Amino acid sequence: MPEKMHVVLPADSNQALGLARFAIEFMSDDPETRGRPDAAVLERANLFHTDAVICGLSAIALNTNAPTLLRREAAQYATPLAGSGSLAGVPWAKGC
Incomplete structure (x- = not known):
């Protein structure tokens, strides 16, 4: 998540699934997707x-x-x- 600082969850989408995917990526070991909190x-x-x-x-x-x-x-x-x-x-x- 180096450049991407937010995720848009459209009103017509499965927001719980989108949030879960974001959380999984944030906690992953992949340097391209993992979160780096300040x-x-x-x-x-x-x-x-x-x-x-x-x-x-x-x-x-x-x-x-x-x-x-x-x-x-x-x-x-x-x-x-x-x-x-x-x-x-x-x-x-x-x-x-």
């Missing part, structure tokens, strides 16, 4: 990730409502049987 972008992404992790750990350590409620709520969802092995659902989900 150092400032990488620094901001690193700061965001660090902040999110610290906030999450703090919320769990302080036993705040959000992580506790979300965990309890997530455990109540049943996972429908969809196959075998790892695709068969999880036995600990309620209603399996």
Whole structure:
């Protein structure tokens, strides 16, 4: 993506597919298509990730409502049987 700085996703196209193709090319090893984010972008992404992790750990350590409620709520969802092995659902989900 050296010269091409943006991708146009026309309204009459499959935009999800276009975005997926862009993401695959951006993450590829091909020097012609891979993305090269600026150092400032990488620094901001690193700061965001660090902040999110610290906030999450703090919320769990302080036993705040959000992580506790979300965990309890997530455990109540049943996972429908969809196959075998790892695709068969999880036995600990309620209603399996």
